[in-house]
Amino acid sequence: MVTCTNAVGPVWDFVVPPQGSVTYVADEELLYYYNGSIWREYVDAAFSLMYLPHRGKMFADDMTAVAGTGLTTTSATGQRYGYYSYMGSYANGDSAEWSFVCAGDTYNFYVSAAFGSAMGIVDFYIDDVLVDSGWDTYNATALFNQIRTFSVTLTPGAHKFRYVANGKNPLSSAWRFFVTWVSFKPPVD
Structure with missing residues (x-):
């Protein structure tokens, strides 16, 4: 159409x-x-x-801080694209968001992050509606290129994708979330 x-x-x-x-x-x-x-x-x-796109990729160095301070991008040779971004405040409730546009459709979302010993649990929102929750990014040793996948049906137009630090694993020492990118595409191309 x-x-x-x-x-x-x-x-x-x-x-x-x-x-x-x-x-x-x-x-x-x-x-x-x-x-x-x-x-x-x-x-x-x-x-x-x-024309509204049916796929897109948002990189972490383009996100905007919503809650928390010290939005930081750092090199990470093990992570695809060689970096990740995070909130330097390391606090529960830290959040950042991206704006994007898309056609109305059902999409698979993919979030790429690094895991580690000071990582938190994150929830994901689109337009202030919770779409995925409870991704525990704690691991005793660093793990790169970890992918979270979930499906969402969206209306055509502009949207906001946000992550929120929401708790932490009892073994974790902080609420960090090391994210590199978020992408979306239809389940079937």
Whole structure:
């Protein structure tokens, strides 16, 4: 489905046939589409095409601190991409978030983190709704590239993904969360 917003009128949609395609002409006055047998032309007032992605990756050095202090990025040769980020305050309740946009769909989310002896338990929220909880990132020795996976159905548009430190393993000495990236994609491409 392609959504076109007419600058002087209502929003209108059309479905691209399975064998068809859509071509957008850059002068923003013409939209040509193929209906499976012939090309057709939409001629109207100015419009814009909006494409929302079905996959994305958010890197930890782009997150914004929500609670806690000292958002830090440090080198980690064992971690994919060579780094991770964390809140320097090491406190229960520390949190950070990313903003992203996506099409309406069901997505698998993947969170990449490092485990260690001073790590906490984290919960994940999208738009202030708890979507996954209780990931215990404690381990007596460092473990890199640990992946948490969960599934969420989202509406099209802008969203916020947030992690919150929510407790710690009794063996852990702090509430740290060493995160590198968060990605999302549909279960089936």
